[in-house]
Amino acid sequence: MDIILLQTMDKLGDKHDVVSVKPGYGRNYLIPQGFAVIANATNRKKLEKLIEEEKANENARIDEYKAMAEKLKGQTLKIGVKSGTSGKIFGKVTNVQIAQALKENFEIELERKKIVLSEEPKEIGTYPVTIQFHEEVAEEINIELIKE
Secondary structure: OEEEEOOOEOOOEOOOOEEEOOHHHHHHHHOOOOOEEEOOHHHHHHHHHHHHHHHHHHHHOHHHHHHHHHHHOOOEEEEEEOEOOOOEEOOOOOHHHHHHHHHHHHOOOOOHHHEEEOOOOOEOEEEEEEEEOOOOOEEEEEEEEEEO
16 A cells, blocks of 8 residues: 655655555554545655745745854753763754754754764763754754763
C-alpha cells in the first residue's frame, strides 16, 4: 500500500514522501491518526500543489529568517543547569530547553528541529549550536551552561 506522509515519521520517511507500507499499518494507524493519506492520483496532484505552496511560503519568509539570524549573530545564550561539584551536569540539555531560552531572551520562536547541537554538553561551559532557519539561512551561536 502506497501512502503520502503528512509529517516526518522516524524510520519511515520525511514529510511529503510517498512510501510503501503494509496495508494494516496504513489503514489502521497512519491514516486514522492523520499521519498519512492514500497515495492515489488525486492526492498526488494535491501533494504537488501543496509542496509548491510550502516552498513559496518558505521563500517568502527568507527575509524574516535573515533578520532573526542577524539578531542572534555573535550572541551567547545562558542556560541554567543543575550540576555536581565537579561541573558535570545532571541530565542533559535538549533542543526544547534551547528553544525556550531563545524565546525568553530574544523573543524568537523556533521549532526544536531547527536547533542542531554539534556535541552533547556534559559539563558546565560554552558549546556551539547551529540554528538552521532555512536551507539557505543558518546561524551559529554559543550556549553557556551555568550552575543554577
